[in-house]
Amino acid sequence: MSLDTAVQKPHELLATTLAADLEAVNHLIRARMASEHAPRIPEVTAHLVEAGGKRVRPMLTLACARMFGYEGEHHQKLAATVEFIHTATLLHDDVVDESGQRRGRPTANLLWDNKSSILVGDYLFARAFQLMVETDSLRVLDILANASATIAEGEVLQLTAASNLATTEAIYLQVIRGKTAALFQAASEVGGVIAGQDDATVAALRIFGDALGVSFQIVDDYLDYGGAGTTLDKNVGDDFRERKLTLPVIRAVAQATDEERAFWVKTIEKGRQDEGDLEHAMALIEKYGTLEQTRQEALRWAEVAKSAMASMPEHPLRDMLIDLADYVVARVR
Amino acid sequence: MSLDTAVQKPHELLATTLAADLEAVNHLIRARMASEHAPRIPEVTAHLVEAGGKRVRPMLTLACARMFGYEGEHHQKLAATVEFIHTATLLHDDVVDESGQRRGRPTANLLWDNKSSILVGDYLFARAFQLMVETDSLRVLDILANASATIAEGEVLQLTAASNLATTEAIYLQVIRGKTAALFQAASEVGGVIAGQDDATVAALRIFGDALGVSFQIVDDYLDYGGAGTTLDKNVGDDFRERKLTLPVIRAVAQATDEERAFWVKTIEKGRQDEGDLEHAMALIEKYGTLEQTRQEALRWAEVAKSAMASMPEHPLRDMLIDLADYVVARVR
Numbered sequence: 067m068s069l070d071t072a073v074q075k076p077h078e079l080l081a082t083t084l085a086a087d088l089e090a091v092n093h094l095i096r097a098r099m100a101s102e103h104a105p106r107i108p109e110v111t112a113h114l115v116e117a118g119g120k121r122v123r124p125m126l127t128l129a130c131a132r133m134f135g136y137e138g139e140h141h142q143k144l145a146a147t148v149e150f151i152h153t154a155t156l157l158h159d160d161v162v163d164e165s166g167q168r169r170g171r172p173t174a175n176l177l178w179d180n181k182s183s184i185l186v187g188d189y190l191f192a193r194a195f196q197l198m199v200e201t202d203s204l205r206v207l208d209i210l211a212n213a214s215a216t217i218a219e220g221e222v223l224q225l226t227a228a229s230n231l232a233t234t235e236a237i238y239l240q241v242i243r244g245k246t247a248a249l250f251q252a253a254s255e256v257g258g259v260i261a262g263q264d265d266a267t268v269a270a271l272r273i274f275g276d277a278l279g280v281s282f283q284i285v286d287d288y289l290d291y292g293g294a295g296t297t298l299d300k301n302v303g304d305d306f307r308e309r310k311l312t313l314p315v316i317r318a319v320a321q322a323t324d325e326e327r328a329f330w331v332k333t334i335e336k337g338r339q340d341e342g343d344l345e346h347a348m349a350l351i352e353k354y355g356t357l358e359q360t361r362q363e364a365l366r367w368a369e370v371a372k373s374a375m376a377s378m379p380e381h382p383l384r385d386m387l388i389d390l391a392d393y394v395v396a397r398v399r
Numbered sequence: 400m401s402l403d404t405a406v407q408k409p410h411e412l413l414a415t416t417l418a419a420d421l422e423a424v425n426h427l428i429r430a431r432m433a434s435e436h437a438p439r440i441p442e443v444t445a446h447l448v449e450a451g452g453k454r455v456r457p458m459l460t461l462a463c464a465r466m467f468g469y470e471g472e473h474h475q476k477l478a479a480t481v482e483f484i485h486t487a488t489l490l491h492d493d494v495v496d497e498s499g500q501r502r503g504r505p506t507a508n509l510l511w512d513n514k515s516s517i518l519v520g521d522y523l524f525a526r527a528f529q530l531m532v533e534t535d536s537l538r539v540l541d542i543l544a545n546a547s548a549t550i551a552e553g554e555v556l557q558l559t560a561a562s563n564l565a566t567t568e569a570i571y572l573q574v575i576r577g578k579t580a581a582l583f584q585a586a587s588e589v590g591g592v593i594a595g596q597d598d599a600t601v602a603a604l605r606i607f608g609d610a611l612g613v614s615f616q617i618v619d620d621y622l623d624y625g626g627a628g629t630t631l632d633k634n635v636g637d638d639f640r641e642r643k644l645t646l647p648v649i650r651a652v653a654q655a656t657d658e659e660r661a662f663w664v665k666t667i668e669k670g671r672q673d674e675g676d677l678e679h680a681m682a683l684i685e686k687y688g689t690l691e692q693t694r695q696e697a698l699r700w701a702e703v704a705k706s707a708m709a710s711m712p713e714h715p716l717r718d719m720l721i722d723l724a725d726y727v728v729a730r731v732r
Binding site: 101103104105106107155158161162180181182184185186188189191192193195196198199202204207208211212214215217218219221222223225226237240 | 434436437438439440488491494495513514515517518519521522524525526528529531532535537540541544545547548550551552554555556558559570573
């Protein structure tokens with residue numbers, strides 16, 4: 067497969083191709099996270115923004131504008147907007163999840179405090195909307211305001227669905243849309259909007275971004291139960307320990323015998339986890355084949371993303387985005 | 400003084416006059432805080448939104464549109480927007496301040512948890528932007544995005560300025576603009592904008608809202624040191640105990656002898672507060688007359704608000720807003 071032999075991974079190739087745009091985006095981010103009076107703001111923001119994230123979301127916006135020959139600068143503002151919204155949600159997530167590490171470094175809530183993470187997140191969110199307003203597009207504002215609401219709603223849903231065995235696949239899908247797909251979708255969509263594309267094209271970009279994000283998150287949830295491809299930077303069993311209901315478990319719970327159900331009630335609902343319980347959970351997941359099913363779901367969503375993108379006019383960036391969808395699921399192939 | 404004999408206080412008279420609008424706003428708030436899938440969201444929001452706040456901010460928007468004869472419905476959406484932004488900041492504030500009570504009731508972070516307060520606040524903020532987008536006015540979006548950034552920046556500034564004796568009056572003013580005046584200002588301004596008023600008129604509304612908010616917050620800071628008019632619902636000394644630098648202290652610190660400075664360093668900077676320290680702080684404030692100066696500042700800002708509003712065309716709502724500025728400082732007269 068070409069992915070294995072290529073010198074650059076798809077997101078690296080995108081970064082190379084979009085280098086000038088990305089530099090402008092980074093410049094914008096640094097300029098807009100500044101605060102004349104509150105130096106804590108750029109400190110906290112820089113810690114996260116410059117921690118070496120892959121900038122996948124802003125690249126979606128840049129690529130989805132440039133592939134239609136867009137020559138303005140609004141796509142850079144929107145890419146910075148998307149990164150600000152993403153960073154704001156990470157800051158708040160780390161407080162909510164009481165995380166101590168992200169991307170291999172201590173989290174902001176650990177280095178400073180929860181208060182700073184909450185308030186700097188709020189600041190970045192407001193700055194994101196200021197940037198959007200500068201693009202003079204109400205449609206873009208509508209898309210990103212909707213995405214922001216979906217993100218927050220998904221987070222609340224995850225909070226209340228955690229440890230609840232009644233969580234359905236529909237709720238799971240809404241949670242992962244909030245966690246990941248809503249911003250992937252909006253990031254792709256606004257690229258096409260700012261490039262002046264018609265409704266059908268924008269709808270295809272929306273489907274692409276959504277399916278890419280869903281696929282991305284399902285892969286994550288798959289690897290959490292130690293599927294093939296799990297690497298050292300992923301702690302197997304985190305979701306189980308945090309009593310999160312992800313697809314492999316939801317489907318195993320749906321088919322559980324009385325005895326198995328009692329196990330899930332004890333470990334997930336009541337949170338009483340003993341030595342060997344993770345292994346037993348993985349055995350049940352194996353018994354019903356739900357980890358393999360989860361893998362298939364990830365592949366299926368990646369195919370949806372690819373075919374939506376394949377319907378776009380030919381362009382090197384289009385092909386890189388198709389490769390990106392392949393790459394997202396490459397770890398589970 | 401007419402204020403003492405009037406049957407209705409100015410904000411009550413505004414509420415009576417704007418009753419139909421306010422009902423529509425309350426309806427909008429209830430409709431937009433709903434979440435199909437995450438019932439936690441309306442629970443948390445209702446706890447705060449329906450706790451009997453005076454709705455001063457949304458009334459500013461309604462009044463500043465209606466006094467120019469505005470007959471549309473966008474002002475109601477903007478009033479709901481303003482209340483959503485206010486509620487979102489209260490939810491986050493209570494987490495940051497680790498508060499247990501607001502408006503005489505347990506806070507949301509106490510009844511549910513910090514996580515819910517953070518995420519529901521984020522949701523309301525996103526919903527606020529969705530509402531704004533529906534007014535089709537980029538100018539309104541610009542004003543409220545700027546206000547949101549000022550609010551968050553002011554909060555971060557307050558966090559880092561707390562217990563810092565180097566806090567200047569300029570920083571103090573920026574903090575109280577973030578805490579209170581930025582949203583008062585934006586709420587007033589967008590009323591005029593949506594009613595299609597010219598730049599000079601909108602500028603006057605901006606000055607009115609800002610000065611009203613600054614006055615409102617200075618009164619609060621004055622009463623915290625037990626000025627005349629302090630009532631039972633205000634705990635004297637809270638700011639001292641929380642080591643917040645407000646105007647009476649900032650000015651006393653600026654004139655402190657070496658011995659007095661050592662006292663401020665111990666109690667505010669190092670936070671070592673002993674029996675009798677609050678009384679000593681109040682004696683120093685008395686010595687330099689800074690509590691009286693603070694009172695004068697509040698009155699001065701109220702006059703700024705009144706004269707800005709007096710430059711507007713005659714209208715009963717205009718007069719109520721002028722009376723509102725008087726009422727804000729009535730407790731310190």
